[in-house]
Amino acid sequence: MKLLLIEDDAEIIDVVCTIFQISCPNSRVLSASNGRRGIETVESANPDIILLDLGLPDMNGFDVLKQIRTFSDTPIIILTVRGDESDVVRGLTLGANDYIIKPFRQMELLARVRRLLTKKQINGEDLSITCGKMHFGSSIRELWINGTLVNLTVSEGRIIYMLMKNHDKTVSYEDLSELLWGDYYPEARSNLKTHILRLRNKIEDTASDPKLLINSPNHGYILKTID
Structure with a gap:
């Protein structure tokens, strides 16, 4: 404990x-x-x-x-x-x-x-969700991709979980900001970008050329379903 x-x-x-x-x-x-x-x-x-x-x-x-x-x-x-x-x-x-x-x-x-x-x-907490080859384990901090465990922070886990629930759809900056901080404020986009960059480093083959976690310019982010 x-x-x-x-x-x-x-x-x-x-x-x-x-x-x-x-x-x-x-x-x-x-x-x-x-x-x-x-x-x-x-x-x-x-x-x-x-x-x-x-x-x-x-x-x-x-x-x-x-x-x-x-x-x-x-x-x-x-x-x-x-x-x-x-x-x-x-x-x-x-x-x-x-x-x-x-x-x-x-x-x-x-x-x-x-x-x-x-x-x-x-x-407990029901994290039963799958998006392509991605799914959560027993914790919001445990993401599995192609059978490989990726350890996340709580914030990273909550972001990717929301994106997985809405896969192939844009999740707005406002919705992600409210998820993490309870409100949308002027610096939210910049802070979200930092979390997204860290997530890309963990889930993308090449973080600088993302295929999974995509920008929706001036709107938010999309998680693409790739089998």
Whole structure:
């Protein structure tokens, strides 16, 4: 089990690490001391569960939650001193799976983490989709092409998954931007281009001469079906 703690209080980080080292020896606890680093770590490390503080030094915790939910369904427990009913309701409405008020009880935290992990394993995620010789494995980060595994970031996986669902059709810049970031903004095309270039390096025989992932000028991108 890989847990990500987005928290700037070193004492809380030490306590959580100790709890899971003792109770779940096979677990791994990652930490990020600010919101932006936390969002980046969710994408790069693909944790199994996230503990999120609301009082972060660079961003409002609710904004961190909203951004994570644009690209990840990883279970999130808000862990905060803010116990107002309005904060609890807002957190759950924005996509948190649970809400724990500090100071927390250690066994209760463990129980809630285990409950969410069990629920995640039962529900799973249906990635059953094939496009030509491409299909996903058991994770949005695992793309198989001609029997060869290609490891993707979460964002790359979400882009290619949407393109596969709409193969041979243009998927607009706006739709891809909303998929990744929840909105379309001025720099979206440039940022999408960066993701597309990385994807081409992974799935094309020659990235500079793409045959699969094609531009639709001034509109978006198309994934061609090639058997």
